[in-house]
Amino acid sequence: DAGITQSPRHKVTETGTPVTLRCHQTENHRYMYWYRQDPGHGLRLIHYSYGVKDTDKGEVSDGYSVSRSKTEDFLLTLESATSSQTSVYFCAISATSGSIQETQYFGPGTRLLVL
């Protein structure tokens, strides 16, 4: 199994509070991703990173920000949580080079409930 951990694994918070989710990898992979999984939508990309301090938006980035100050850590922040952000969040990593498409490996997920 790829060395990916997510913390916390479960969180309950109130609307309007900031929330930060952490993804940590031990594989030294260049690419890291944040997805959310919702019924009827599958997995949707929020943000991804292609190196330290290099990030870009995915298809559902509104209301989220990310930071990557070290290769091994990728943080997802909800500046002011809303009930629509209740979801299961997955981090993924891949080691893609420019000419090879490689598989993404997923962490165990964080279940977030915004009341």
Add this chain to the structure above:
Amino acid sequence: DQQVKQNSPSLSVQEGRISILNCDYTNSMFDYFLWYKKYPAEGPTFLISISSIKDKNEDGRFTVFLNKSAKHLSLHIVPSQPGDSAVYFCAASSRNTGNQFYFGTGTSLTVIP
């Protein structure tokens, strides 16, 4: 706009029989396709992939077929086992989209003993 679609939310199959999971895509630029398996309360795990230069890839009981003209791929599991019961996601990517993967909505497979 969903670029990768799995139109069957669920599938039930008897143990020992074949399971066929289907996936359609709309973006003709996709050139790499994957299947992931997901158990409850766990992250998706990679199952099998196929490049657009192939039309079939086999790994043990799992075979993925790609029909580029129809923009369709399928996952065959033979023989199906109760431990295969899970949600299966197909995903697609393109060199033109960087390393962004687009996922379908998933098919929940139940293998009945």
